[in-house]
Amino acid sequence: MTLKTEPYVINIGPQHPSTHGVFRMRTTLDGEVVVDLEPIFGYLHRGIEKLAEERTYTGFIPLTDRLDYLSSMSNNLAYVLAVEKLARVLVPERAEYIRVIMAELQRVASHLIAVGSFLNDAGAFMTPIVYMIREREKILDLFEMVSGQRLTYNYMRVGGVSQDLPEEFLPALDNFLEQMPLYIDEYDQLLAENEILLARSKGVGVLNKETAVNVSAGGPVLRASGVKWDIRKADPYSIYDRFEFDIPTGTNGDCYDRYWVRVQEMRQSLRIIEQAKAQITSGPVRSEVPHLIRPPVGEAYGHIEAPKGELGFYLVSDNSIAPYRCHIRAPSLLNLTALRDMIKGWKVADLILIFGSIDICMGEIDR
Amino acid sequence: MTMLLHPSLDLVKNIPAIAADWPGGFWWHWLVFTIIIIAFVLVLVMGYIYIERRAMGIMQARLGPNRVGPFGLLQPVADAIKVMCKEDIVPIKADKIVHWLAPIVAFFPVLMIFAVIPFQNGAVLADLNIGILYVVAISSISTVGVFMAGWGSNNKYTLISAMRSVASVVSYEIPVVLSLAGVVVIAGSMSLNQIVLAQNIPMILFQPLGFLLFFIGALAEINRSPFDLLEADSEIVAGLHTEYSGMKFALFYLVEYAEALAVSSIVTTLFLGGWRGPLLPPWLWFLIKVIAVFFVMVWIRTTMPRIRIDQLMALAWKFLFPLAVINLVITAIEVLVFPAGLPWLLILVNLAIMAILILLWSKLFKLGGGRIEV
Amino acid sequence: MTVALTGFNVAPQITKQFPDAVVEANDRAVVVKSGLLFKVAQYLKNTPGLAFDYLNHISAVDYYDYFELVYYLVSIEYNHSLVLKTRCDRNKPAVPSAVSLWRGADYQEREIYDLMGITFEGHPNLKRIALWAGYKGHPLRKDYLE
Numbered sequence: 001m002t003l004k005t006e007p008y009v010i011n012i013g014p015q016h017p018s019t020h021g022v023f024r025m026r027t028t029l030d031g032e033v034v035v036d037l038e039p040i041f042g043y044l045h046r047g048i049e050k051l052a053e054e055r056t057y058t059g060f061i062p063l064t065d066r067l068d069y070l071s072s073m074s075n076n077l078a079y080v081l082a083v084e085k086l087a088r089v090l091v092p093e094r095a096e097y098i099r100v101i102m103a104e105l106q107r108v109a110s111h112l113i114a115v116g117s118f119l120n121d122a123g124a125f126m127t128p129i130v131y132m133i134r135e136r137e138k139i140l141d142l143f144e145m146v147s148g149q150r151l152t153y154n155y156m157r158v159g160g161v162s163q164d165l166p167e168e169f170l171p172a173l174d175n176f177l178e179q180m181p182l183y184i185d186e187y188d189q190l191l192a193e194n195e196i197l198l199a200r201s202k203g204v205g206v207l208n209k210e211t212a213v214n215v216s217a218g219g220p221v222l223r224a225s226g227v228k229w230d231i232r233k234a235d236p237y238s239i240y241d242r243f244e245f246d247i248p249t250g251t252n253g254d255c256y257d258r259y260w261v262r263v264q265e266m267r268q269s270l271r272i273i274e275q276a277k278a279q280i281t282s283g284p285v286r287s288e289v290p291h292l293i294r295p296p297v298g299e300a301y302g303h304i305e306a307p308k309g310e311l312g313f314y315l316v317s318d319n320s321i322a323p324y325r326c327h328i329r330a331p332s333l334l335n336l337t338a339l340r341d342m343i344k345g346w347k348v349a350d351l352i353l354i355f356g357s358i359d360i361c362m363g364e365i366d367r
Numbered sequence: 368m369t370m371l372l373h374p375s376l377d378l379v380k381n382i383p384a385i386a387a388d389w390p391g392g393f394w395w396h397w398l399v400f401t402i403i404i405i406a407f408v409l410v411l412v413m414g415y416i417y418i419e420r421r422a423m424g425i426m427q428a429r430l431g432p433n434r435v436g437p438f439g440l441l442q443p444v445a446d447a448i449k450v451m452c453k454e455d456i457v458p459i460k461a462d463k464i465v466h467w468l469a470p471i472v473a474f475f476p477v478l479m480i481f482a483v484i485p486f487q488n489g490a491v492l493a494d495l496n497i498g499i500l501y502v503v504a505i506s507s508i509s510t511v512g513v514f515m516a517g518w519g520s521n522n523k524y525t526l527i528s529a530m531r532s533v534a535s536v537v538s539y540e541i542p543v544v545l546s547l548a549g550v551v552v553i554a555g556s557m558s559l560n561q562i563v564l565a566q567n568i569p570m571i572l573f574q575p576l577g578f579l580l581f582f583i584g585a586l587a588e589i590n591r592s593p594f595d596l597l598e599a600d601s602e603i604v605a606g607l608h609t610e611y612s613g614m615k616f617a618l619f620y621l622v623e624y625a626e627a628l629a630v631s632s633i634v635t636t637l638f639l640g641g642w643r644g645p646l647l648p649p650w651l652w653f654l655i656k657v658i659a660v661f662f663v664m665v666w667i668r669t670t671m672p673r674i675r676i677d678q679l680m681a682l683a684w685k686f687l688f689p690l691a692v693i694n695l696v697i698t699a700i701e702v703l704v705f706p707a708g709l710p711w712l713l714i715l716v717n718l719a720i721m722a723i724l725i726l727l728w729s730k731l732f733k734l735g736g737g738r739i740e741v
Numbered sequence: 742m743t744v745a746l747t748g749f750n751v752a753p754q755i756t757k758q759f760p761d762a763v764v765e766a767n768d769r770a771v772v773v774k775s776g777l778l779f780k781v782a783q784y785l786k787n788t789p790g791l792a793f794d795y796l797n798h799i800s801a802v803d804y805y806d807y808f809e810l811v812y813y814l815v816s817i818e819y820n821h822s823l824v825l826k827t828r829c830d831r832n833k834p835a836v837p838s839a840v841s842l843w844r845g846a847d848y849q850e851r852e853i854y855d856l857m858g859i860t861f862e863g864h865p866n867l868k869r870i871a872l873w874a875g876y877k878g879h880p881l882r883k884d885y886l887e
Contacts, residue, residue: 010523032527032676033739045871049856050881123593123673130427196593196672199733213817216796216845229817235743299769301813303797314800314811327800334798334845345738348527349596349675366871 007035012351014043020117021362025351032347037340044366052326057083057293058158060326065152067328068361070113073106073143074306076156081237082302082313083158087295092287095160096239097280101173102146102155103304104269104276108180109139110307111262114359118259119191121356122200128191135183138176145169158293160286170277177274184266192260201255205342205354208253215337218309220261221358225253231305243275255357262359292321308332308359328367332360400492404481411657412624413443418658419665426669447617455613458521465519470611470618473512476505477625484632485560487642487649498559499547502633503540506588509622510536513597513607516619520610528606531676532597536588538683543584545691546577549698550637563641571638572714576694576721578638580687585634587679589626591664593671594679631660686732690724744821748772751791751823758784770811770824778827779837779863785814785823786842792816793823796843801853803883808834808859829859838864856881 007030014022022043028036052060064079065072077099116129140150145166147153155162191197212225222229230247232240248264250257295317303312309331316325335358342354424431432439457466480502482492495501517529551557553573554565571578587594597606608619635656642649705713748766756763762781765772773781785793793814800811812825829836838861839846850861851870858879878885
């Protein structure tokens with residue numbers, strides 16, 4: 001005699017300790033197995049795209065900081081690249097090197113939080129995330145030296161960066177670059193072969209290659225599924241074609257591969273920073289651009305490889321001081337489309353883990 | 368002396384047992400020891416809370432609580448006062464009687480376990496000659512309290528947590544009881560005082576595999592990391608005590624640490640030699656060993672991630688249960704067959720068997736996977 | 742480098758397949774008629790030489806007389822990209838949905854429906870995504886007043 005069961009709907013609601021931000025999922029569960037999932041978001045919608053039509057081009061830069069608030073430098077860089085493409089502005093050498101150093105440091109900081117909260121969701125009670133936040137504090141100290149801020153930097157400007165590096169920056173960066181690889185090795189030693197982590201994440205939440213490309217995933221999610229697509233190599237922006245680095249690619253597309261890809265990317269970022277620091281030149285850090293820029297009529301799409309995926313700004317201008325239309329291509333929104341596929345058939349505990357391994361940030365999704 | 372032990376395996380005891388009836392008279396003995404046990408449990412649970420928060424903090428590269436009192440020692444007292452002054456909120460649609468009774472049903476069995484634990488030679492509340500059987504029987508009752516809490520809160524999250532707890536406790540009873548049976552076979556008695564007296568050499572060396580099985584099984588029974596999926600903060604927002612506040616929440620918190628205390632007391636008594644030790648007074652040795660076992664539990668909690676419910680049950684049924692059966696069979700054979708007077712050879716043989724079994728079994732058994740077609 | 746295919750490269754191929762689809766072809770983009778959008782997109786995705794299997798993003802712009810939808814397509818295999826545009830009328834904006842070709846269009850089309858008011862025919866779940874269900878109006882339009 002079989003028991004009659006029926007699936008029930010549970011709401012993993014906007015206030016929850018481990019949905020990264022205000023995100024709501026209506027899950028249909030059969031016992032502990034997830035049968036269906038419907039994501040509902042919009043709790044952080046601030047109308048940034050509409051606000052862009054009222055701010056000037058330079059005045060919009062602080063608003064871009066608040067999109068993916070864990071990687072502000074990358075957001076600034078993407079927007080400023082789009083405006084420079086539109087207005088055909090050239091950037092001096094030193095500014096390019098400074099931009100690359102900042103973007104790669106930001107990538108390390110963002111991946112530290114991503115890996116730390118992935119392990120927090122797996123249940124290691126706060127220990128890995130505390131260690132990784134300790135490292136991130138050192139990066140935030142470096143950022144505070146250049147821009148005076150710890151989270152939303154507002155540092156890049158159209159035609160360069162806003163201020164030059166202070167004298168104590170490069171020695172501090174040296175110090176950081178000596179210690180950081182040792183810390184990454186320490187985390188690898190503690191975590192990479194941990195039985196419980198392997199049991200929880202290997203083979204869990206598999207996203208295969210064709211689905212990953214079809215749902216327009218990007219960043220570590222796409223690369224862990226086996227597609228070797230990185231904007232820094234496929235469509236190099238700024239001066240990335242002068243540096244030597246690898247693109248780590250996973251094989252299976254499960255949670256463990258996404259975690260592994262992020263750790264390897266941190267190592268590659270440190271490599272890029274070392275090369276940039278060795279090659280940096282001196283000179284002006286900002287080209288002569290009027291404060292109220294009026295680009296000619298036209299449109300441009302500027303995109304970069306942000307830590308979470310491909311971040312792009314599509315700008316339409318009609319020769320006035322504010323953009324006519326600014327559309328933001330948010331990587332987390334597109335990575336989230338794959339969630340439903342990845343989650344069917346797994347349990348509630350896996351739901352949290354898979355969701356954490358995609359690594360979203362609600363500021364980008366809702367804008 | 369008993370019938371279970373073959374005379375060739377002469378591990379016996381040159382300390383005579385003292386009868387448990389200090390200070391004379393049945394009811395005075397009962398009263399004094401009840402007060403001692405309640406004081407012991409409450410004080411030591413507070414000490415445990417402090418040790419856990421401080422030790423976990425230091426392992427996580429931060430300080431733990433260090434403001435309240437010297438070195439933060441009065442922190443648990445501050446927590447207790449805070450929690451007693453909080454408002455008691457009961458959800459509207461909750462089942463009132465079940466909701467009210469659940470913490471009580473969960474707490475009292477844990478307190479009753481301490482009735483048979485010896486603090487010194489002859490210092491037990493009741494020297495039952497079925498000590499271990501009593502402990503195992505009583506400790507299963509608090510699961511009913513946990514399930515009542517999960518059901519009576521009228522909340523889908525707590526119901527998931529309650530179901531998980533019942534499944535896990537049922538699965539882990541069997542390896543725990545079988546590993547206890549190994550100790551009983553060697554010591555020859557089920558009374559805890561007799562078992563401590565039988566340990567001229569601590570039992571952990573004679574039953575290394577049994578110790579490991581019991582420790583892992585007990586960690587799962589009391590829902591501590593890495594098996595704390597009942598109160599997994601990242602998934603079901605505090606599990607079964609989501610809807611409790613005030614004194615009832617304090618009782619659940621107390622239950623968790625009192626169960627940890629009970630398990631460490633049982634481990635000390637059965638495997639580490641109880642109150643035996645050279646220079647210090649016996650009750651101090653008992654305290655030191657109990658705190659050391661708890662420190663290992665805190666260490667494990669800080670380091671390991673959490674495993675999933677189906678992996679938890681697979682671990683119990685496919686890994687721990689066969690090993691527990693094999694352990695019992697091998698122990699029984701040794702008791703019958705091994706020549707007398709060679710305890711150290713027996714220890715080496717047991718350690719070798721444990722190493723071989725664990726390596727062999729872990730090659731055959733892999734956790735992981737578990738996707739179901741929907 | 743990702744080669745950005747201009748409208749002049751791709752327009753002849755599209756015109757051969759669908760004779761009256763292309764409205765305009767300049768050095769940035771190809772503009773097609775909104776009714777034939779789905780068929781042109783399917784052709785662009787499945788043809789071996791073009792193979793646009795990655796939909797980068799969809800944007801919508803409100804020029805005062807019409808809405809313009811911009812599809813930015815990328816081919817991972819050949820590393821080239823294309824901008825495909827279509828226009829639709831302001832009073833009854835309706836465009837076929839591209840969800841069955843690229844599932845990444847799902848949430849983006851819902852967002853364009855929510856903020857701009859363009860309906861996508863054939864979308865499985867066209868609900869508001871950033872604003873709540875009972876909201877009146879479409880904020881990103883140029884004539885939206887608070």
